[in-house]
Amino acid sequence: MNGFVSSERKVAIIGAGFVGASIAYALTIRKLARKIVLIDINEKKTEGEALDIAHGIPDMGISSVYAGGYSDCKDCDLIIITAGRNRRPGETRLDLIAGNSQIMKDVVDQVKKYYTKGAIMIVSNPVDVLVYQCSRWMDLPNGMVFGTGCVLDSSRLTRLIADYTRLNTEVVKATVVGEHGDAQIPIWSRTSIAGVPIEEYCENVGLPWTQEERQKLTDKVRNMGAEIIRDKGKTHYGIATCVCYLAEAVLNQRLTIAPVSTVFQGEYGIRDVCLSVPSIIGVNGVEKRLEERWSDEEFTKFKAAAQKMEAVLKNLS
Numbered sequence: 001m002n003g004f005v006s007s008e009r010k011v012a013i014i015g016a017g018f019v020g021a022s023i024a025y026a027l028t029i030r031k032l033a034r035k036i037v038l039i040d041i042n043e044k045k046t047e048g049e050a051l052d053i054a055h056g057i058p059d060m061g062i063s064s065v066y067a068g069g070y071s072d073c074k075d076c077d078l079i080i081i082t083a084g085r086n087r088r089p090g091e092t093r094l095d096l097i098a099g100n101s102q103i104m105k106d107v108v109d110q111v112k113k114y115y116t117k118g119a120i121m122i123v124s125n126p127v128d129v130l131v132y133q134c135s136r137w138m139d140l141p142n143g144m145v146f147g148t149g150c151v152l153d154s155s156r157l158t159r160l161i162a163d164y165t166r167l168n169t170e171v172v173k174a175t176v177v178g179e180h181g182d183a184q185i186p187i188w189s190r191t192s193i194a195g196v197p198i199e200e201y202c203e204n205v206g207l208p209w210t211q212e213e214r215q216k217l218t219d220k221v222r223n224m225g226a227e228i229i230r231d232k233g234k235t236h237y238g239i240a241t242c243v244c245y246l247a248e249a250v251l252n253q254r255l256t257i258a259p260v261s262t263v264f265q266g267e268y269g270i271r272d273v274c275l276s277v278p279s280i281i282g283v284n285g286v287e288k289r290l291e292e293r294w295s296d297e298e299f300t301k302f303k304a305a306a307q308k309m310e311a312v313l314k315n316l317s
Contacts, residue, residue, distance in 0.1 A: 015083035149261030149276030
């Protein structure tokens with residue numbers, strides 16, 4: 001695949017529910033794409049969503065937003081897949097495997113008929129499982145299919161640390177890796193405030209930074225999605241802004257680093273499962289998974305997350 005994005009910057013969003021529509025709206029406001037096509041089995045709703053977004057203040061966007069079909073996936077620079085059932089209160093993301101795996105297979109079968117180029121970003125849950133399946137079914141070069149993974153978890157952790165330290169999020173550097181689910185791991189050993197290790201910063205300003213404080217933040221991030229679903233029924237704004245951040249790297253050819261999910265090929269001694277680690281993202285999706293130095297405890301938890309995903313995938317086969 002070449003590393004070229006057309007001047008049209010065409011994006012297809014498959015799935016026009018709350019998540020897909022929020023992504024289309026966010027992309028429009030950010031002026032990241034010239035053409036945004038919404039594709040969904042519910043054609044009437046899709047048409048309504050496209051019209052609603054397109055009728056916004058003209059000066060706030062340059063995008064042509066319209067409802068279309070799978071044939072519109074041709075010549076896309078980025079295809080974003082959000083199709084699938086959302087979590088219900090009390091469910092984990094892995095509870096969605098059976099139904100959403102079949103939906104993903106149906107989507108891929110249609111996309112393959114018209115696919116010519118472009119990275120494919122998976123948003124649907126369980127994202128790590130679906131990235132693995134879509135990668136296998138699409139049979140594209142490694143990294144062309146990637147998932148939003150732990151980007152939203154990292155964003156949530158950054159916000160919580162900023163609130164705890166009463167600082168702006170811009171000075172907080174925090175990353176969550178592993179599964180976008182219960183087996184996620186905050187990398188405390190590399191968390192920093194304006195380049196200063198967080199433990200050192202908290203010591204300087206008199207803030208407690210104990211194992212108990214770290215566990216509180218870990219639990220809050222892990223349970224945040226379920227909490228929002230319990231309160232309002234679904235999550236969509238947070239992931240939409242995270243998708244825009246990743247889409248900019250692809251569409252504007254501006255390399256960035258984010259903890260997204262792809263199929264490992266030996267990094268960290270792991271193969272043939274999908275997990276999130278900081279990765280270089282560009283026109284062709286993930287160009288490289290970075291192998292960072294973590295604490296022994298963090299690495300042990302990451303290996304456990306990989307073993308968990310191996311078991312999940314084995315049960316699917």
